[in-house]
Amino acid sequence: MDAYGIEPxxxxxxxxxxxxxxxxxxxxxxxxxLRQADVVIYDxxxxxxxxxxxxxxxERIFVGKRPGRHACSQAxxxxxxxxxxxxxxxxxxxxxxxxxxFGRGGEELMALAAAGIPCVVVPGVTSATxxxxxxxxxxxxxxxxxxVAIVSAHxxxxxxxxxWAALARVDTLVILMGVARLSRVVELLRxxxxxxxxxxxxxxxxxxxxxxxxxxxxxxxxxxxxxAGVCPPAIVVVGEVVNLWRQGAGVPLPRGxxxxxxxx
Amino acid sequence: MDAYGIEPxxxxxxxxxxxxxxxxxxxxxxxxxLRQADVVIYDxxxxxxxxxxxxxxxERIFVGKRPGRHACSQAxxxxxxxxxxxxxxxxxxxxxxxxxxFGRGGEELMALAAAGIPCVVVPGVTSATxxxxxxxxxxxxxxxxxxVAIVSAHxxxxxxxxxWAALARVDTLVILMGVARLSRVVELLRxxxxxxxxxxxxxxxxxxxxxxxxxxxxxxxxxxxxxAGVCPPAIVVVGEVVNLWRQGAGVPLPRGxxxxxxxx
Numbered sequence: 001m002d003a004y005g006i007e008p009x010x011x012x013x014x015x016x017x018x019x020x021x022x023x024x025x026x027x028x029x030x031x032x033x034l035r036q037a038d039v040v041i042y043d044x045x046x047x048x049x050x051x052x053x054x055x056x057x058x059e060r061i062f063v064g065k066r067p068g069r070h071a072c073s074q075a076x077x078x079x080x081x082x083x084x085x086x087x088x089x090x091x092x093x094x095x096x097x098x099x100x101x102f103g104r105g106g107e108e109l110m111a112l113a114a115a116g117i118p119c120v121v122v123p124g125v126t127s128a129t130x131x132x133x134x135x136x137x138x139x140x141x142x143x144x145x146x147x148v149a150i151v152s153a154h155x156x157x158x159x160x161x162x163x164w165a166a167l168a169r170v171d172t173l174v175i176l177m178g179v180a181r182l183s184r185v186v187e188l189l190r191x192x193x194x195x196x197x198x199x200x201x202x203x204x205x206x207x208x209x210x211x212x213x214x215x216x217x218x219x220x221x222x223x224x225x226x227x228a229g230v231c232p233p234a235i236v237v238v239g240e241v242v243n244l245w246r247q248g249a250g251v252p253l254p255r256g257x258x259x260x261x262x263x264x
Numbered sequence: 265m266d267a268y269g270i271e272p273x274x275x276x277x278x279x280x281x282x283x284x285x286x287x288x289x290x291x292x293x294x295x296x297x298l299r300q301a302d303v304v305i306y307d308x309x310x311x312x313x314x315x316x317x318x319x320x321x322x323e324r325i326f327v328g329k330r331p332g333r334h335a336c337s338q339a340x341x342x343x344x345x346x347x348x349x350x351x352x353x354x355x356x357x358x359x360x361x362x363x364x365x366f367g368r369g370g371e372e373l374m375a376l377a378a379a380g381i382p383c384v385v386v387p388g389v390t391s392a393t394x395x396x397x398x399x400x401x402x403x404x405x406x407x408x409x410x411x412v413a414i415v416s417a418h419x420x421x422x423x424x425x426x427x428w429a430a431l432a433r434v435d436t437l438v439i440l441m442g443v444a445r446l447s448r449v450v451e452l453l454r455x456x457x458x459x460x461x462x463x464x465x466x467x468x469x470x471x472x473x474x475x476x477x478x479x480x481x482x483x484x485x486x487x488x489x490x491x492a493g494v495c496p497p498a499i500v501v502v503g504e505v506v507n508l509w510r511q512g513a514g515v516p517l518p519r520g521x522x523x524x525x526x527x528x
Contacts, residue, residue: 017389017397024293025387027283031292098393101412106402106508123289123394125281129362130387133281138370140416146426148365149413149434152404162410166433170413171426244370 006120008036013081013091013112015105017098017124018042020131021207021233023049030122038089041080045096045233054092059084074104078111085117098126102152102176126150128174131206131235135213137245145171145241153181153236156188168192171239178202178236182225186218189238194218199242204234215246270384272300277345277355277376279369281362281388282306284395285471285497287313294386302353305344309360309497318356323348338368342375349381362390366416366440390414392438395470395499399477401509409435409505417445417500420452432456435503442466442500446489450482453502458482463506468498479510 006029008014014033019025026034034040037054044064051060061080063072072080077093084091099105099121112119128150132139139148149170154177155162167173168189175185179202190196196219204212216224218238270293272278278297283289290298298304301318308328315324325344327336336344341357348355363369363385376383392414396403403412413434418441419426431437432453439449443466454460460483468476480488482502 019291020387022293024296025291027289027291027389028295029286029288032288098389098397100397100402100404101393102404104406105397106405106505109400109402119400121397121400123284123389123397125291125362125387125389126393129365129390129393133362133364133369133385133387136373136383136385138364138373140364140366141370142368143425146419147413147415147431149411151411155410161407162435163433166430167411169427169430170434241370 006033008033008090010038010088010090011085012118012120013085013093014120014122015093015095015099015108016122017103017126018046018050018094018096019125019207020097020127020134021045021047021205023047023053025125025130025207026050027122027124030124033090033092033122034094036090037092039084039091040094041077041084041091042094043096046094050094074107078108081108081112082115082117085112095124096127097130098124101126101128101150102154127206127233127235128176131203132174132201132237134207135203135211135245137201137203137237138241139172139174139237141241141244144244145239148172148174150174150176152176153178153185156181156184164188165192168194172241173238175236175238177232179225179230179232179234182236183222185236186222190218194238198238199240199246201237201242201245202230202234203237204230206233206235215242270297272297272354274302274352274354275349276382276384277349277357278384278386279357279359279363279372280386281367281390282310282314282358282360283389283471284361284391284398285309285311285469287311287317289389289394289471290314291386291388294388297354297356297386298358300354301356303348303355304358305341305348305355306358307360310358314358338371342372345372345376346379346381349376359388360391361394362388365390365392365414366418391470391497391499392440395467396438396465396501398471399467399475399509401465401467401501402505403436403438403501405505405508408508409503412436412438414438414440416440417442417449420445420448428452429456432458436505437502439500439502441496443489443494443496443498446500447486449500450486454482458502462502463504463510465501465506465509466494466498467501468494470497470499479506
């Protein structure tokens, strides 16, 4: 396996997707980059266990938001990456999920390109697909869901700069960072004609040991979430695939194993 | 890293996503399962280098389609998994991409559940997100694309059992297995109002050494694809993010590295 893929090089920035949460859901290529890093620049949602995989002497720089502390601006993150790469370091920019699914990875790539810094993107398992998969919830399923759309709830604000009328009509919809704006998301989907009976699942801290799944419908998911005390990070899945999963009434086993009692 | 995640157990079926193509884009957890497998049941799009990671004595069963040969039916695949699991084997069902994004993984999970066989889903990097990421093409980007939808071109047949009118309105659309039905996909998107000038990228054999990217618009991508002689496997990306990438005119370096000349 070590004979494949890339050989991390000094002066290059590796935009690495850390995966949805559990440390061993990073890719083999991503782990290889991390183990050869001189500098690791990481976000809040990255599992701390991954940081332990970098060499002991590697510089570890946290650039996420933490309550009551200064959060790095995007410009500061760009400047850091560029400075360390110019100093001849192997720079790993470690981002939760996949770098290019609502991770501002595109902006970081462009900033590096403008500065003439070589950049390699190492894809990661995005939470949007990896978290439902890990609990046994298929986002697509023959005769049930032929398409899936992914959106961030950041686009469910006052300006609504995405086409929610279109998203409401896609068989399966995955909403990232959906907890804080859940009521607005439900409102938008209902307003654009999605039935109140549409099943919804909220997966809180997906693939972490304290993962929880809360299920309901567009009619009652807000109260379900409130009763359960759902907190970020969580993803929201809307569509008939949730009923498929719920009918199975998955019996969780230790360490992410599930025995499902689906009937075919 | 070995201390994390799951410990593969006899009598359990692991539905493992192999990732988009390059062998080291499997997850660490997926590789761990593979290295402890007694039986590996695999598809056509799985990289052969991954099979070499299973123990030498492991049984390797090909169930994909190959020209001129009998292809296993879905029912035969189910029966195989169930039989081997009941015989007390560690069974790895290795599927290209992610098992639950157009991989019929949901059907396999349900068949196992109906037979009372424990099943663990190990998410993989789906080609839909991993292939664009690896070439530096962000599917979402602030002020350019706030949502992404994924569909299989198998749903662009005569029956059109997904809502193409809705899909045509999502900022970024990724079409899997899109080569054979490219003309129908273009026709559907044009019919539902997507502008002829909308940029399109076809990524052929993404993350493999002979990967190619062909770019055009909805007006000319068919002729571009014909000139280039595009063959499966390939994914199609439709939306303004393709222009963002094309303006960068990425200069490919060996082994998947890219220097992009974006200006911010």
